[in-house]
Amino acid sequence: MYVYLLHSQNDPPKTYIGLTTDIKARLAKHNAGKSIYTNKYRPWRVKVAVWFDDPQKAKAFETYLKKG
Numbered sequence: 001m002y003v004y005l006l007h008s009q010n011d012p013p014k015t016y017i018g019l020t021t022d023i024k025a026r027l028a029k030h031n032a033g034k035s036i037y038t039n040k041y042r043p044w045r046v047k048v049a050v051w052f053d054d055p056q057k058a059k060a061f062e063t064y065l066k067k068g
Helices: 023-031 055-067
Strands: 002-008 015-020 044-051
Touching: 002 023, 002 055, 015 023, 015 055, 023 044
Parallel strands: none
Antiparallel strands: 002 015, 002 044
8 A cells, every 4th residue: 555645736835645555546536636635736746655565554654644
């Protein structure tokens, strides 16, 4: 499972952190406007993606990043 950080190309301060098993498909959904949280700041590019073999560790890391 990937924990990923997206960076808005049109609004550089905007970032988004998420969790997925298919990073290419998830980026395509963000860039197609399928997410209410990211559709205003399209297009996005992947800044960082980290793979975890353990989904619970991935979720814990995503939570850690989102909460600061």
